[in-house]
Amino acid sequence: MTEQDLGETETTNEITGDLERVSEPTSQWGIAWRRFKKNRAALAGLLIEGMIFFLALFGSFVAPYPPNDISAFYQGKTRAPPSWEHLMGTDYTGHDVFSQIIYGASAALQVGLGATLISILIAVLVGSVAGYYGGKIDTVLMRFSEIFLVMPAFLFLVVFLKVFLTLRVAGFGLGTVIFVLGLLGWPGDSRAIRAEFMKLKELEFVTAAKCLGASSRQIIFKHILPNVLHLLIVLATSAIATNIIIEAGLSFLGFSDPNIITWGRMIALSTEAMRGAWWQGVFPGIAIVLTVLGFNLLGDGLRDALDPRLRE
Amino acid sequence: MGYKRYIIRRILYIIPLFFGISILNFSLMNMAGDPVRLMTLGNPGLNIGQVRENLRAYYGLDQPVYVQYGMWLWRFLNLDLGTSFYSGLPVNTIISFYAWETIKLELAALLFALVVGLPIGIYSARKQYSKLDLVASSSAILGISIPIFYMGIVLIIIFSFFLGWFPSFGAHSLQTLRYPFGSYFIDELWHLVLPAFAIGWVSMALYTRLVRSSMLEILRQDYILAARASGLSERTIIFKHALRNAAIPLVTYIGLSLGTLLAGAPMTETVFTWPGLGYLYVNAVTKLDFPVIMGINMIITLMILAVNLATDMVYGIIDPRIRYD
Numbered sequence: 001m002t003e004q005d006l007g008e009t010e011t012t013n014e015i016t017g018d019l020e021r022v023s024e025p026t027s028q029w030g031i032a033w034r035r036f037k038k039n040r041a042a043l044a045g046l047l048i049e050g051m052i053f054f055l056a057l058f059g060s061f062v063a064p065y066p067p068n069d070i071s072a073f074y075q076g077k078t079r080a081p082p083s084w085e086h087l088m089g090t091d092y093t094g095h096d097v098f099s100q101i102i103y104g105a106s107a108a109l110q111v112g113l114g115a116t117l118i119s120i121l122i123a124v125l126v127g128s129v130a131g132y133y134g135g136k137i138d139t140v141l142m143r144f145s146e147i148f149l150v151m152p153a154f155l156f157l158v159v160f161l162k163v164f165l166t167l168r169v170a171g172f173g174l175g176t177v178i179f180v181l182g183l184l185g186w187p188g189d190s191r192a193i194r195a196e197f198m199k200l201k202e203l204e205f206v207t208a209a210k211c212l213g214a215s216s217r218q219i220i221f222k223h224i225l226p227n228v229l230h231l232l233i234v235l236a237t238s239a240i241a242t243n244i245i246i247e248a249g250l251s252f253l254g255f256s257d258p259n260i261i262t263w264g265r266m267i268a269l270s271t272e273a274m275r276g277a278w279w280q281g282v283f284p285g286i287a288i289v290l291t292v293l294g295f296n297l298l299g300d301g302l303r304d305a306l307d308p309r310l311r312e
Numbered sequence: 313m314g315y316k317r318y319i320i321r322r323i324l325y326i327i328p329l330f331f332g333i334s335i336l337n338f339s340l341m342n343m344a345g346d347p348v349r350l351m352t353l354g355n356p357g358l359n360i361g362q363v364r365e366n367l368r369a370y371y372g373l374d375q376p377v378y379v380q381y382g383m384w385l386w387r388f389l390n391l392d393l394g395t396s397f398y399s400g401l402p403v404n405t406i407i408s409f410y411a412w413e414t415i416k417l418e419l420a421a422l423l424f425a426l427v428v429g430l431p432i433g434i435y436s437a438r439k440q441y442s443k444l445d446l447v448a449s450s451s452a453i454l455g456i457s458i459p460i461f462y463m464g465i466v467l468i469i470i471f472s473f474f475l476g477w478f479p480s481f482g483a484h485s486l487q488t489l490r491y492p493f494g495s496y497f498i499d500e501l502w503h504l505v506l507p508a509f510a511i512g513w514v515s516m517a518l519y520t521r522l523v524r525s526s527m528l529e530i531l532r533q534d535y536i537l538a539a540r541a542s543g544l545s546e547r548t549i550i551f552k553h554a555l556r557n558a559a560i561p562l563v564t565y566i567g568l569s570l571g572t573l574l575a576g577a578p579m580t581e582t583v584f585t586w587p588g589l590g591y592l593y594v595n596a597v598t599k600l601d602f603p604v605i606m607g608i609n610m611i612i613t614l615m616i617l618a619v620n621l622a623t624d625m626v627y628g629i630i631d632p633r634i635r636y637d
Contacts, residue, residue: 041453147332150572150620152612155593156337159605162344162597245459250580252461253594267462271583274465274472282469285462299577300453 008056010252027184032230035305040254048294057107063099067261070094079277089279091269101287104263110290111178111247118182119243123189128191128220129226133198145187153184154246160184173257177250181243188303196228221260230306237299241292263288275303285298315628322624326617330610334388336477337609338381347600348373349399371397384606391578393610394603403607406592411611414581414588417511418573420504422566424512425519432516432551433523437531448520462585464510471506478506478525507584515569526558560630567623574612 036042055062064087064137065071072080073094082089088097130141157180164176201224209223250256251264258265263284270281348367352360368374375542387394393403436445465542472480530536531554539549577590583589589608596604 062482067337067382143328147437148335150329150613150616151336152609152616155609156340156580157613158594158597159337159340159609161599211414237563241457248459249461252459252576253582254598267465272464274469278473281465285459285465288462289458290455292459293454296453296457 032302032305036301039205039301041297042164042305045294045297045299045301048290049298052109052291052294053103055102056109057103063102065096065099067099067103069096069099070105072096079273079280081277082279085093088283089277091266091277091280091303092273093149097266097283100261100285101263102286103261104266104284105291107174107260107262107292108244108247108288110174110294111181112244112291114175114178115185115243115247116239118179119185119239120189120232121233122182122186123193124225124232126186127190127193128197128225131194131222132201132216132220134198138194142191145190148184148185149191154223154249157181157184157246157250158253158255161250165255176274177247181246185239185243190234193228194233196231197224200224200227233306234299234303237295237302241295241299244288244292244295315337319621319625322621326621329617330613333613334606334610335381338384338606339377341501341602341605342377342380344597345600347371347602350600351397373375380627384603388610393607396604397601398599402472403603406604407589407607407611410587410589410592413586414574414577414590416500416585417507417581417588418570418577420508421512421515421573422570424508426517428512428524429516433520434527434555436520436524438550442530445524445615448524452517452521455514458514459579460510460514461579463513464507464580467506467510479503480506482587498537507580507586510583511573511580513558515573518565518569519562522561523558526561527554530554556630560627563623563626563630567619570616570619 038155051173060066070093072078072086072090075094077086077090078094079092080086080090086096086098088101090096091100126141126145130138161177164180197220201219206219206223209219214223247262248264248267249261252268254265254268256262256265266284267281270277270284274281348364348371351367352364366372372380375383384394391404393407394400396406399406432444432448436448439445468480471477480497480504487614536549536554539553544553575588576586578594579590580586580596581588581591590613592604595601596608
């Protein structure tokens with residue numbers, strides 16, 4: 001009896017163990033995560049972004065100096081080279097460059113995530129409607145998006161931001177930059193989403209949903225959209241990287257809120273003394289490169305993990 | 313047959329696009345501020361109001377925006393971009409002077425990107441997971457992660473300030489005596505190296521990635537196997553059979569990225585104080601020099617439209633399978 005019991009429990013254990021191992025990959029996201037885990041570059045990207053998020057949220061606890069601290073100025077240590085006291089040196093008014101970089105993380109992430117959220121939302125709306133309905137609606141929407149696709153977006157951005165700088169609409173701030181970036185970033189993504197919708201709407205599950213009497217809105221948002229999610233995630237990650245780079249360029253040219261610490265602005269301020277005090281510009285730049293690189297690695301890893309064509 | 317009609321339709325299609333973009337830009341620009349106020353800010357005389365009114369009338373800024381746009385459009389159709397508020401020179405003259413520098417820079421960057429990127433991409437595809445492939449893939453992803461202006465700053469610090477090999481700004485030396493070997497041409501090339509490398513490096517990274525992935529896909533196909541089986545040399549297979557098909561995505565990409573490069577010129581040219589359109593543009597926006605803003609924007613838009621058209625035309629030549637209907 002006892003022996004039999006023991007045997008039984010062992011087998012059940014084995015069975016449940018087996019069951020666990022078998023049942024895990026049946027979820028689509030489970031498979032993706034398993035493939036993602038194997039990709040070392042993608043994990044490195046995840047780690048970098050984790051760090052940047054941490055700095056953006058808890059930067060004030062980590063940074064050695066408060067945001068507006070210019071105590072180094074009174075000690076005569078303006079534009080001081082990197083030392084133990086100031087790991088990345090100080091700038092021309094005595095701000096600690098390392099602390100400033102930590103405070104800049106929040107702005108970079110806000111722009112990256114915020115602008116991407118707006119542009120992806122517009123892209124989904126335009127792309128899904130154009131792809132699903134086709135015909136005249138599709139033509140009108142795509143012609144409209146072509147205007148945004150063809151025009152030199154960066155030149156427009158500069159004029160756009162100049163408008164807000166001049167009018168000082170409700171306090172020109174990071175929000176304006178996010179909004180404008182989001183407004184101009186959607187056309188490329190909307191085309192990719194449209195193409196995917198055009199492909200999926202011909203499949204059987206859509207016909208089945210139609211036969212069951214689902215409305216167009218239900219089909220678009222409940223049936224097709226979840227199947228495009230993997231594409232959205234990939235598009236969004238690379239859009240975040242692009243938006244961070246563009247914002248850095250705008251701040252570098254001086255078209256951003258002068259009251260917020262951004263990495264681009266730190267580089268811009270460094271150019272007046274580049275020959276003597278290289279650390280002012282080089283370190284914020286490394287922060288930009290690391291953040292963008294992290295999102296790019298993450299995006300590449302996600303694309304490989306989520307692409308249904310690459311499934312084993 | 314279809315090809316010709318397709319191209320004509322594309323050309324006709326440029327017209328509404330051009331109108332949409334120019335109207336958008338013109339109305340935006342007019343919201344950006346009052347150039348006359350900016351001009352007279354420095355000397356507030358007694359009858360400043362009268363002076364401002366006179367200036368507005370002089371520049372035609374007292375008219376409603378749509379009349380101003382109409383006037384601009386009429387002049388544009390007569391190939392006249394107006395007169396700069398600040399320098400008083402015709403915008404045509406200013407732009408033709410600065411555009412040459414921008415085109416020179418972008419072409420040098422494109423050449424660099426293609427000459428370096430194409431062979432590396434082909435090699436990476438042929439020897440997948442080799443050491444050079446790994447280096448190329450990682451430098452490609454690093455390349456798209458570095459903002460061009462930051463690349464420029466790092467290059468200036470290293471090669472100009474620390475090593476002193478290349479000049480840090482401008483398109484040519486100010487004094488003729490400082491020309492290397494006394495040659496204007498070599499002086500220009502010497503100034504071109506750092507900015508062209510900064511811009512070209514990012515494109516090179518992208519081209520390498522693109523050529524590698526499309527080559528990888530093509531080399532696995534049956535017709536390559538057939539070519540190998542019929543005993544063609546590796547060089548013929550790669551350059552005559554595979555590269556031609558790999559070039560299609562590359563051509564699209566070059567077409568698309570030229571637009572991005574032109575639009576990204578403000579940052580690169582500011583870093584290197586390069587006397588090009590981007591540098592001019594940033595200055596014009598800060599000074600609210602309306603005719604110059606409008607002129608540069610429309611010229612670059614037209615360049616992008618032309619490049620897009622050329623890309624479409626090149627498709628038909630590279631790939632006869634593409635159907636136009």
